[in-house]
Amino acid sequence: MRRRPWGCVIAAVPLVVLSFLLQENEEEHLRENPSLEEKKKTLWRLNQEQLGSESRDHLAAFKNMREAAPVLQQATYRLLAGAPPQGRRLLAAGIASERGPRGTYLLDTLRSLFQASSEAELDHVLVLVHLSGGDPAWLGQTAANISGLFGRHIEARRLLVIGGGLGGAPGPGHPGSPSRGSACGARRAGRRASYALLMNFARNLSEYFLVMGDRVRCSPEFISSVSRVLWAWRALPWAVLEFSGLCLSGKVVRAGDLGRLASLLLFPADLPIPSLLSEFRLLLAQDAPIRFNPAVFHGSGRGSVAGDPCAPPEEEEEEAASGEPDNPAATVLSDMMAAGSAPPQVAYVLNKECYSVLSPVRGNYLAVAWDRPQRVARVAVLTGSEPHGLHLLRQGRVELGLGPPVAGHCGRHSLLGPLVAGRLDQAVFSEARLSCLRLLVLAPQEPWLLVRQIRVWTWPEEADAEPAASGEDAGPAPTRSAARQ
Numbered sequence: 001m002r003r004r005p006w007g008c009v010i011a012a013v014p015l016v017v018l019s020f021l022l023q024e025n026e027e028e029h030l031r032e033n034p035s036l037e038e039k040k041k042t043l044w045r046l047n048q049e050q051l052g053s054e055s056r057d058h059l060a061a062f063k064n065m066r067e068a069a070p071v072l073q074q075a076t077y078r079l080l081a082g083a084p085p086q087g088r089r090l091l092a093a094g095i096a097s098e099r100g101p102r103g104t105y106l107l108d109t110l111r112s113l114f115q116a117s118s119e120a121e122l123d124h125v126l127v128l129v130h131l132s133g134g135d136p137a138w139l140g141q142t143a144a145n146i147s148g149l150f151g152r153h154i155e156a157r158r159l160l161v162i163g164g165g166l167g168g169a170p171g172p173g174h175p176g177s178p179s180r181g182s183a184c185g186a187r188r189a190g191r192r193a194s195y196a197l198l199m200n201f202a203r204n205l206s207e208y209f210l211v212m213g214d215r216v217r218c219s220p221e222f223i224s225s226v227s228r229v230l231w232a233w234r235a236l237p238w239a240v241l242e243f244s245g246l247c248l249s250g251k252v253v254r255a256g257d258l259g260r261l262a263s264l265l266l267f268p269a270d271l272p273i274p275s276l277l278s279e280f281r282l283l284l285a286q287d288a289p290i291r292f293n294p295a296v297f298h299g300s301g302r303g304s305v306a307g308d309p310c311a312p313p314e315e316e317e318e319e320a321a322s323g324e325p326d327n328p329a330a331t332v333l334s335d336m337m338a339a340g341s342a343p344p345q346v347a348y349v350l351n352k353e354c355y356s357v358l359s360p361v362r363g364n365y366l367a368v369a370w371d372r373p374q375r376v377a378r379v380a381v382l383t384g385s386e387p388h389g390l391h392l393l394r395q396g397r398v399e400l401g402l403g404p405p406v407a408g409h410c411g412r413h414s415l416l417g418p419l420v421a422g423r424l425d426q427a428v429f430s431e432a433r434l435s436c437l438r439l440l441v442l443a444p445q446e447p448w449l450l451v452r453q454i455r456v457w458t459w460p461e462e463a464d465a466e467p468a469a470s471g472e473d474a475g476p477a478p479t480r481s482a483a484r485q
Contacts, residue, residue, distance in 0.1 A: 080163055
């Protein structure tokens with residue numbers, strides 16, 4: 001398994017965006033300096049001084065921003081096929097598509113989306129397509145092709161095709177403004193403007209917004225998979241939820257945040273949309289990605305569109321751990337009342353035996369304390385019987401912990417995620433070595449609970465890694481069971 005340096009890729013982006021937020025406040029001051037070099041030095045100095053003292057103010061302002069940028073408030077739209085739905089849907093799936101040298105694969109993406117979804121699922125979704133390009137004939141023909149293939153979805157107001165343009169005169173460097181850079185740079189700016197227009201239009205059409213590209217395959221029943229996760233996470237703090245390892249597709253945001261995100265996409269710098277989505281997540285205080293397995297969106301397999309060097313790649317990241325789990329050696333304990341003689345360690349041993357408990361109550365736990373701190377890549381927790389899912393944990397959450405474990409618990413725990421339909425399967429994005437995993441019961445249930453299996457994937461040890469902490473300060477622990485792999 002290869003570790004992904006995701007933190008390094010986006011580490012520098014927050015300073016860039018915060019500098020942009022600060023720049024407007026300093027323009028008047030800089031105009032008083034006659035020297036261009038002095039202006040640059042002054043801006044750098046002011047930014048360095050203010051990033052520390054005012055970054056919280058800017059973050060608060062960004063969080064409180066509800067109105068879109070002026071060019072989006074003045075945006076103009078035209079309906080190319082279909083009409084807006086009556087009432088808000090649960091989810092709007094937004095696709096921005098443009099004409100390339102070899103055409104577009106948009107029709108294939110729409111076909112995959114509708115074939116993967118049932119009629120009942122589609123009743124809760126709006127598929128919103130934004131077409132961009134300067135050729136009216138292509139726009140009209142593409143809209144006609146969509147209407148011919150997916151007419152019944154247009155009639156049911158499940159599919160809407162629009163075109164749009166930014167209002168006013170965007171400043172130099174903004175997407176949508178004339179570009180003196182490379183042709184590919186201008187195309188990237190145009191794509192950011194297209195997604196900004198798409199998100200701006202969708203602000204009041206749904207509760208959540210799913211970002212999709214136009215070269216994507218959808219897994220069967222992906223709408224149900226996404227909906228169950230959204231229900232489980234509805235009351236928890238998050239900015240972006242990820243349902244694939246693709247650069248762009250499969251990311252969900254709250255519709256109430258679309259104005260802010262659309263404005264961020266008009267940020268005057270040649271940054272790709274995935275980087276700005278990562279920055280958006282950081283600005284809203286979500287430090288690490290929240291990504292669910294298995295992925296429900298996949299690349300079309302074509303990579304970059306043949307003959308179009310400017311086409312954005314929808315490369316699929318290597319899964320955090322796609323092979324078998326390795327469940328490193330650990331101590332396992334629980335305060336739940338076992339239904340039989342099996343110890344809690346059976347939930348951690350990679351076999352088909354379950355840990356059965358009676359009448360769990362809120363606050364009950366099953367804890368895993370690793371013998372050595374681990375770099376965890378992925379965690380899966382499965383409850384309930386197979387194949388019917390009886391006696392699953394109806395309300396529960398999984399936490400990961402740092403520090404030497406005491407009685408199976410670490411000093412600091414953080415949420416990995418709630419169980420969704422009795423299970424959790426998530427990638428872990430942490431540079432720290434983790435020491436504990438804890439499954440918590442959040443509500444009482446009767447009469448049984450089956451903890452079927454806990455699976456853990458770890459990154460391989462680095463050759464120059466420092467020796468792990470011995471855990472000698474763990475202190476006394478209650479009677480417990482140890483699982484050894």
